[in-house]
Amino acid sequence: MRPGCAFITHDAEFAEVTGRSPEVELVATVDAHEGPVYIPAEDALYVTSVPAPSSVVKRLALAGTRFPIDPDAISTVPATLAMPNGMTLDRDHHLLVCEQGDNHNDAGISRLDPTTGACTTIADRWRGRRFNSPNDVAVAPDGRVWFTDPAYGHLQGFRPAPEVGDFVYCWDPAHGQVDRVADGFDKPNGIVLSPDGATLYVTDSGANQTAGSFHADRPHHVVGYEVSAGGRLSNRRVIAVTAPGIPDGLKVDRDGRIYVSSEDRILVLTPDGALLGEVLVAGAVNFTFGGHDGNVLFVTADTAVYAVSLAVTGPRPCPTQPPAVQIGG
Numbered sequence: 094m095r096p097g098c099a100f101i102t103h104d105a106e107f108a109e110v111t112g113r114s115p116e117v118e119l120v121a122t123v124d125a126h127e128g129p130v131y132i133p134a135e136d137a138l139y140v141t142s143v144p145a146p147s148s149v150v151k152r153l154a155l156a157g158t159r160f161p162i163d164p165d166a167i168s169t170v171p172a173t174l175a176m177p178n179g180m181t182l183d184r185d186h187h188l189l190v191c192e193q194g195d196n197h198n199d200a201g202i203s204r205l206d207p208t209t210g211a212c213t214t215i216a217d218r219w220r221g222r223r224f225n226s227p228n229d230v231a232v233a234p235d236g237r238v239w240f241t242d243p244a245y246g247h248l249q250g251f252r253p254a255p256e257v258g259d260f261v262y263c264w265d266p267a268h269g270q271v272d273r274v275a276d277g278f279d280k281p282n283g284i285v286l287s288p289d290g291a292t293l294y295v296t297d298s299g300a301n302q303t304a305g306s307f308h309a310d311r312p313h314h315v316v317g318y319e320v321s322a323g324g325r326l327s328n329r330r331v332i333a334v335t336a337p338g339i340p341d342g343l344k345v346d347r348d349g350r351i352y353v354s355s356e357d358r359i360l361v362l363t364p365d366g367a368l369l370g371e372v373l374v375a376g377a378v379n380f381t382f383g384g385h386d387g388n389v390l391f392v393t394a395d396t397a398v399y400a401v402s403l404a405v406t407g408p409r410p411c412p413t414q415p416p417a418v419q420i421g422g
Contacts, residue, residue, distance in 0.1 A: 099373045107370030110350065110361055112404025117374060118160040120400050121153055123167055125393040127342075128180035130188060131383025132207070138383060138391050139170070139188060139207060140398065141177045144251075148176050150190070152207065153398065157385060160400055171210035174203065176251065179229035179283075179379070184236055189215075191240060193226035195251045200224040202240055202264065216264045216271045222256040229283050229343070234290045237324050238264040239274075241281035241295060248302060261295055263324050274326050279312045283343030283353065283379075286320070287364070288408040293318045293326060294351060296340035313339045315353055315366065333366035342379030346405045352390070354379060359392070359401075374399055382407025 100111050125140040126148070132139065138153040154166040175198035179191040187204050190212075194200030201217030201224060215238070217224065226246030231239045243259045246252030261275035261284070275281075279299020286293055297312035307313075315333045318326040338356025345351055350369065351362040359372040359380060376394035380401075383391050387406035392399045 101371040101373065102369075103371070104367065104369045106363075107361060110346070110370065110403055110405050114402075115372075115404075116400075116402040117372070118400045118402075120155075120160050120391065120398040121162050121164070121167060122397050123151065123153070124396065125151065125398045126395055127178045127379050127393060128190070129379055129381040129383075129391050129393050129398070130180045130182055131381055131391060132182065132186060133383075133385075134186065135207075136385070138381075138398065139180065140393050141180065141190075143395055144176050144178075144193075148174070148178070150174065150177055150180070150188070150205070150207075158389065158400070158402070170205070170207055172205055172212050174205075174212065175200070176226070176246070178227070179240075181230050181232055183232055183238075189230050189232065189238060191227035191230050193228070193246050193252070194224070195246075196253060200226050200242075200246065200252065202227055202230060202238060215266075215269075216262075219257060219260075219262060219271050219273060223253075224262075225255050225257065225259065226252050228281070231284045231286050231293075233286055233320075233324075235324075236266045238266070239284055239286070239293060240264070241278075241284050243278075243280040243282060243298075245280065249304075265324065272324070274324070275318065275329070277329070278316075283341055285343045285345055285351075287345055287349055288347060291320055292364070293320050294332065294343055294345070296335075296343050296353060298339045298341060301339045307339065313355075315340055315343070315351065315362070317364075331366075332364075333360075333362055333368070335360060342377075344380060344382065345408060346382070347387075347408050348405065350405070352380070354392075359390070372401055374401070 128141040150170040176193035225244040283296040299311040300313040335355040342354040390401040
């Protein structure tokens, strides 16, 4: 465990998460900002780099749980992307990338072959209007793609004025259509589905408007919805208000617990929002479950990636399906 890291217990159930010997190890010193995705077949972690002044997708070739890795094991995916941010795997094990766009390139959701760098846009408009700067993305068991679209790109000066609000969207591969499925957010950010796909969780990081700001009167919440069979949302409720900090990355484990990065830690919650414990990792931005046994939480922290070995695993990956038709929304 590196200095400054700790596991803080608030409920006895947290021991089921950490086990007897939890560890935090340095994986690599690298400009890893967002979008961590682990691909089991490659034993590789993909991340998006710090956007200064641009961003790329990087690949970390792992060697099981032998950390840290050799710097030569880090490479850049040969793809041209406009400020990539959040990522996830689709059912064909390609990367779905949130392209935030810039002042010259539109924002959207793209499908990236991590081996060749070939990239296809699956959605870059809603009713003919440009997205703001898609932030995070999740794939449902039925193949639907859910993503958040806050206007951070405009606030940070690399996107034009918004044409739409700060919404949550769903792209249906069966019809190639994008629907706005949720509004009422200040800045929708992280997004994840429960293991059974019946609940959608979204973080609202509206308390953060500019770099380093915290507006206590604006949202810093985790919100939950029920998901219908047709991809509609209902029963919006606030699951948790993060303290300290502003919520960002969001994941669930196989048992349905919620994990959310906030300030310098990862909060572990029950599905009802009760705080079980905290994993302190300075600079934590986002994270994903991975490793051979699925019990390693890989954490991106802007200047490094860390591995948190736990006693729980992430959800089972979606089964591979035939490629879906890709049509812009």
